[in-house]
Amino acid sequence: MRCVFARYLSLFLLLIHAPLASAQNLIPFANFDMSSDLVDGWGNLGAGKVWSSVDVDGSPSSGSLLLINDKAALTGILVFSGCVNVNPGQTYDFGAWYFMQILQPGSGFAQVEVQWFDLCGGSFVDAEMETSTTEGVWVQIVGQAVAPNNASGARLQLINAKSSGNPGEEREIFFDAVFLPEPGGAAAGLTAVLSLALVQRRTRWRASNRNRPPSGAATS
Numbered sequence: 732m733r734c735v736f737a738r739y740l741s742l743f744l745l746l747i748h749a750p751l752a753s754a755q756n757l758i759p760f761a762n763f764d765m766s767s768d769l770v771d772g773w774g775n776l777g778a779g780k781v782w783s784s785v786d787v788d789g790s791p792s793s794g795s796l797l798l799i800n801d802k803a804a805l806t807g808i809l810v811f812s813g814c815v816n817v818n819p820g821q822t823y824d825f826g827a828w829y830f831m832q833i834l835q836p837g838s839g840f841a842q843v844e845v846q847w848f849d850l851c852g853g854s855f856v857d858a859e860m861e862t863s864t865t866e867g868v869w870v871q872i873v874g875q876a877v878a879p880n881n882a883s884g885a886r887l888q889l890i891n892a893k894s895s896g897n898p899g900e901e902r903e904i905f906f907d908a909v910f911l912p913e914p915g916g917a918a919a920g921l922t923a924v925l926s927l928a929l930v931q932r933r934t935r936w937r938a939s940n941r942n943r944p945p946s947g948a949a950t951s
């Protein structure tokens with residue numbers, strides 16, 4: 732029995748540390764390893780958008796993005812990645828990990844949005860998004876979208892959206908391990924993927940069935 736247990740333990744540890752055969756993540760500075768990554772890789776920075784040493788895998792050499800929404804209800808605080816080249820008509824996974832502490836004032840949700848452009852630096856074409864309201868654990872938001880036939884550029888937006896609450900009341904969301912891999916790629920954050928697989932499936936269901944962003948919500 733002990734031998735069997737040891738074998739399964741070894742297999743588990745192997746899975747945890749095995750390199751993930753994944754296609755390259757198209758988004759640079761996606762893991763917020765250094766505070767400079769935020770400035771180097773992300774746009775629309777300003778108040779309430781800061782680097783944090785908190786990391787999805789607990790790594791001491793990486794951090795995350797902390798978005799703080801202190802505005803009125805039905806508002807969102809957002810940043811966006813740089814634009815990357817994509818193939819029109821191809822299917823892409825997209826998403827990010829986030830952590831939203833419990834017992835914050837009001838209510839809200841995390842949102843990841845992929846935006847398609849005819850080309851980088853060109854005109855907006857379309858967008859698709861996924862959201863989640865789960866609190867208290869790291870959760871991976873995962874979506875899948877087909878690049879429109881007239882789109883060869885894409886970027887990701889990370890949004891801290893407030894559904895209810897008052898101006899001046901802060902709601903915080905940490906984002907990490909953002910991904911938009913080449914077609915066929917797998918998500919980042921392997922350790923967390925294995926340990927929170929059940930949470931992920933539950934969250935994906937919720938994200939696809941509830942809590943779409945409030946229409947006309949203001950963002951900044």
Ligand SMILES: [Ca+2]
Pocket residue numbers: 762763764786787793794795907908
């Ligand atoms: Ca990180």
